Amino acid sequence: MAPVPDPNNVGGGAKRDEATTKVPSKDPKKKDDKKEDDLSEEDLELKQNLELYVERVQDPNPELQKAALESMRQEIRASTSSMTSVPKPLKFLRPHYGTLKELHKNMADSDLKKLLADILSVLALTMSAEGERESLGYRLTGSGGDIGSWGHEYVRNLAGEIAEEYTMRQSEEASIEDLMDLVKQIVAFHMKHNAETEAVDLLMDVEDLDLLLAHVDRTNFRRTCNYLTSSAKFLPGPDDMLVLDIAYMIYMKFEEYPNALQVALFLDNMQYVKQVFTSCTDLLRKKQFCYMISRHGITVELDSEMVADKDDRDMLQDIVNNTKLSEGYLTLARDIEVMEAKTPEDIYKAHLLDGRASSSPSVDSARQNLAATFVNAFVNAGFGQDKLMTVPSDAASGTAGNWLFKNKEHGKTSAAASLGMILLWDVDAGLTQLDKYFHSTDNPVLAGALLGVGINNCGIKSDCDPALALLGEYVDNEDSSVRIGAIMGLGIAYAGSQNDQLRSSLSPILNDAKAPLDVIAFAALSLGMIYVGSCNEEVAQSIIFALMDRSEAQLGDALTRFLPLGLGLLYLGKQQESVEATAEVSKTFNEKIRKYCDMTLLSCAYAGTGNVLKVQDLLAQCGEHLEKGDIHQGPAVLGIAMVAMSEELGLDMAIRSLERVLQYGEQNIRRAVPLALGLLCISNPKVNVMDTLSRLSHDTDSEVAMAAIISLGLIGAGTNNARIAGMLRNLSSYYYKDASLLFCVRIAQGFVHMGKGLLTLSPFHSERLLLSPTALAGIVTLLHACLDMKSIILGKYHYVLYFIVLAMQPRMMLTVDENLKPISVPVRVGQAVDVVGQAGRPKTITGFQTHSTPVLLAAGERAELATDKYIPLSPILEGFIILKENPDYREE
DSSP states (O other): OOOOOOTTOOSHHHHHHGGGGSOOOSOHHHHHHHHHHHSOHHHHHHHHHHHHHHHHHTSSOHHHHHHHHHHHHHHHHHHOSOOSSOOHHHHHHGGGHHHHHHHHHHSOSSHHHHHHHHHHHHHHHHHSOTTOOHHHHHHHHSOOOOGGGGOHHHHHHHHHHHHHHHHHHHHHTOOOHHHHHHHHHHHHHHHHTTOHHHHHHHHHHTTOTTHHHHHOOTTTHHHHHHHHHHHGGGSOTTHHHHHHHHHHHHHHHTTOHHHHHHHHHHHTOHHHHHHHHHHOOOHHHHHHHHHHHHHHTOOOOOOTTTOOSHHHHHHHHHHHTTTTHHHHHHHHHHHHTOOSOOOHHHHHOGGGSOHHHHHSOOSSHHHHHHHHHHHHHHHTTTTSOOSSSSSOTTSSSOHHHHHHHTSOHHHHHHHHHHHHHHTTTOHHHHHHHHHHHHTOSOHHHHHHHHHHHHHHTTTOOOTTOHHHHHHGGGTTOSSHHHHHHHHHHHHHHTTTOOOHHHHHHHHHHHTOTTSOHHHHHHHHHHHHHHTTTSOOHHHHHHHHHHHHHOOHHHHTSGGGGHHHHHHHHTTTTOHHHHHHHHHHHHTTSOHHHHHHHHHHHHHHHTTTTOOHHHHHHHHHHHHOOOOTTOOTHHHHHHHHHHHHTTSHHHHHHHHHHHHHHHHHSOHHHHHHHHHHHHHHTTTOOOHHHHHHHHHHTTOSSHHHHHHHHHHHHHHTTTTTOHHHHHHHHHHHHHTTTOHHHHHHHHHHHHHHTGGGGTEEOOSEETTTTEEOHHHHHHHHHHHHHHTTTTTTTTTTOGGGGGGGGGGOEEOEEEEEOTTSOBOOOEEEEEEEOOOTTOSSOOOSEEEEEEEESSEEOOTTEEEEESOSSEEESSSSOOEEEEEEEOTTOOOO
16 A cells, blocks of 8 residues: 655655655566665665564564664654654555554553554554544553654544544443543643644534533633634534533633623523623623623613622613613714714705606605605614704794604604604603604504604613503503504513513403404514513413414414514524424414414524524425415525524525525515525625625516515615615616605615614624524514515505614724723724634734724624723623723833
8 A cells, every 4th residue: 555645745855755656667676676766865774774673573572572662663753743744654664564463463461562552553543444443442552641742643633533433432332431531631632732623623522522621721712712602603402502601611710701791692591691790890891791781682680699789780780771872872973973964855866866757746745755754764763853853843844743744644653653763762852752742632643652652762771661651551542553553662662671561461462352453463573572582481372372363364464474473583593492382383273374383483493593404494495386375485585594694604505595596486485585685684785695686676576676675775774885875776766656666765775874874783793693682583573574565564554664673773883981981092993804713813804994983883894902002891892892991001
């Protein structure tokens, strides 16, 4: 068996080494001469020495044997340092491998036999046949000793063989103790030699990650944890959670609390969150934790164990409740100088188009005014002023009152609610401004005011619960539009809070025989929002009964799809165990809704997990060609995006799969594909997706075109992307006669310029590690509504668009000092680079520019401080970052 030339070896060194692998010529005598000639003198000497040792080992005299083995060992060890080619001693010993194996078999047990086993173990590295695991076998019978002295490649090879052996022994249920001793040695070796990733891989193979805790130290724990958290996305359950548990423990061991908190939030483990607070004693750091929790959007009540002092606790609870968000957002807006209110006309930029569209008289003016209402609300979201709703009414024109009444009945609901959006996060001002509509006798206006209060309180929690106090009494109003306003408002204001008081007031509606279908649908949806990801049994029961009580005719209604969605939201991202019982029950539903419910539950339960098998299941559903009446393929297509959106690789693959689905799918599937693309790249306008959507926005099927237009808005949401803005402007002139499509174009324009370019809709934060459940719930609800545009968004339930407020977050990085006052420091902002498992200390960002805070972060960007004067209290610079002065800093 001739040695294989090593592919890594380049240049002259290889020539000499590989002289021995030339094709044998016919005449054996000649061959030998040639071989001898090609070897240099020292190689020749080495070869003869080794052959001599092999002969001596077979000598009956144990003294001689021992000396020969020792010399052989020395030779091999001296040469294993470089691994670019097969070491010469191993090469020259190849022909004698069989002889030595025989010898080992026939030797009596002694130290010599062990020595020989050690040497054979190394020789097996290049000699043994695939799958024999000889190297490992000899290692286990050998004399032990330091494993690293034989070189890295040997250790790597052993690790591979151990994994195979382990799997085999597990199936035979044999003892694995001797293997585990070896594993401990290998892990210790890897951890000392900067090969953390290999140590982790080996321990995953032998299912014993707890060993890591003993081997990590200050120098390598960060790289180890980085690898653990990033590999979690590719592991099947329950391994993924196990890996994160270990990462959490390692971070806690080295008091790296911000990272530990992130992992705890990822695991959604409140015990862990509490532990981070109780282990950390520094109040400033606790403030930073509170900012992280508030960005994640979950409700946490701090208790006396977490923060001892009452005043401190109130201050920290304020941060968790997100009360500082509005102030920080406006600081950013002033800094970037975009406080000036914009009108819908500023967004449409009609003057840039050719004459026909802009000059034509407005066709369906109520519909256009409604579109302007939404555009105005999205663009001025959170700025507290605009030119339609907040203008003082006693001005010469008196427009404020007027704008509200430029909308028809249900249009007034959205108009009044838009005030809540403009005053987003600023609760005091919001309630003051909305108060005037509470005295209105016009039901749609009252409904809009109720919804406005909910929007205004979105993500902001408060001890006095203003939203509950104001909206609670209207939940059982006799007018159904007012009820929907109140119910939807509560769903938005208390999303993720798991507030039991709300459950007791909303659950009865679900099972009330007299309640109209739309009220029931919104009640189910709001309960799903409030208990998002909580797997709450009682809520699930109520929604299941409500679904079972629906008549055949009602099941055909567009709004019925909100019932399974409310049910799915309860299990958002919680994977199989939690959802199994409910999925079983859903098999008993009426066949009209059964499959729809199944798909919705499956896609919600695995949302954001990146589970490949589930993506395959959902793709299989999309491949079927069915009759017209079936609607369950829509949620299956959205499900592909929901599951695959968690990591870059799965995301790109999903985009490619959806291209195929577009080509071969039936009409109802094609209508959902643009929405799925919109979810995959939300607030992240990728050029290939942009082009696909642009193509689909001229589709012959108007539903596909509408979905594509809305998705163009979603992928550009809050980015002010000029290319998308241009596309939408052209579409507005293309569709100027079609009121419905024009309405969609306007909504998309509002999305793209959302918050004048300061907001993002991406549910991921903390460098795409954490997924905010409430944000995803808001987006998914909007997308499910878009599956039936005509009856929901173009019908009288257009205010469903406001559910998107749950995902709206400032895409800023704002630095504050120890008293939480904004300070300006230089930071570098650039494209984030994935440095997991790379050697040394690679740069984490590339192509950066230096700005002074506050700064905007686009999708895939990362910031780092450009000064040593301050130390950030969180390793991930997003949102509010507290800086403390660096005591070692010296002015230059």
